[in-house]
Amino acid sequence: MVRIGIVGIGFMGMIHFLAASRLGGGQVGAICSRDPKKLAGDWTGIQGNFGPPGAQMDLSGVATYADLADLLADPTIDLVDLCVPNDQHAAQTIRALEAGKHVLVEKPIALSAADARAMVDAAAANGKLLMVGHVLPFFPEFAFAREAVQSGRYGALRAAHLTRVIARPDWSSGISAADRSGGPAIDLHIHDTHFIGLVCGVPKAVHSRGVVENGTVVHLTTQYLYDDQGLAISAVSGALSQKGRPFAHGFEFSLDGATLSFEFANLGGQGHLATPLSVILPDGTVDRPDLPGSGDPVDAFVAELGAAVEAVASGVPCPTLSGELAMQALRLCHAEVESARTSSTIYI
Secondary structure, eight states: OEEEEEEOOSHHHHHHHHHHTTOSSEEEEEEEOSOHHHHTTBOTTOOOSSSOOOOBOOOTTOEEESSHHHHHTOTTOOEEEEOSOGGGHHHHHHHHHHTTOEEEEESSSOSSHHHHHHHHHHHHHHTOOEEEEOOGGGSHHHHHHHHHHHHTTTOOEEEEEEEEEEEOOTTOHHHHOHHHHOOHHHHTTHHHHHHHHHHHOOOSEEEEEEEEETTEEEEEEEEEEOSSTTOEEEEEEEEEEOTTOOEEEEEEEEETTEEEEEEEEEETTEEEEEEEEEEEOTTSOEEOOOOSSOSOTHHHHHHHHHHHHHHHHHOOOOGGGBHHHHHHHHHHHHHHHHHHHHTSOEEO
């Protein structure tokens, strides 16, 4: 049984805790928070843009620490799961790796490419796994699209477009503060750059247009440029939506033999599946693939944590959680921000 220590009990820490409770090969052995109420199980003040609201949690059998050093000194913890603000990812990851722990850190891997490189190097130097929690590939719709494109069963990929928009994240001071989160162009959009790199490969260049507020790029539209000039890959991502649509994401992949389409949004406080995962075929028929899971978004985090736990148990890295791929996704985001600011094509 892989024992997990969750550091940071905010919205994402709570989601990871709930997901870990459903694992077969892993369990939460400890949590770390500076908030004594949260250490006592009072998580009622936690809120986010999906999943259940915070509640009173049963922490029986879970060690509670107010200081990261104490959790890192706990010999029963195998995997440190970092759900802390983005600007703390690098320092805390390196501390955990040097303490002899495997690490799963929430996306983005870091705020700077130099910090990301230091984290990857620290994992190699200490012989431990560094995994980055890009959860999107574990959502069943995105997992289906990835397999369909990479297997070639619908022919060659011609074009793709990804969408990810949220309302202004005023529900979280850590996310809304660009100096701590990196702003929407990093914290939000990196989901798409990571997925594009995973499915389509890393482009040679990007060309972006963006909306800038108070020095921060809050909305991006990007074309990803590949050596194959006939491949048209694009994405739109940002935090300009009104509060009635706090979250929306989706995709369209155009292949020689099918179009794959999906769109989901939280609309007016309700989940709204505008386009369920659809395989649109040349003869006009539309297939609706059966997907695993219950439709609960926490299921994707169960799959993500399960992959991390399996990697720790087997010693075999999970390519989807690769620190190197996460570092490349961060570089893409920075290139897009530079492109938006300079109105120029940026080569990777």
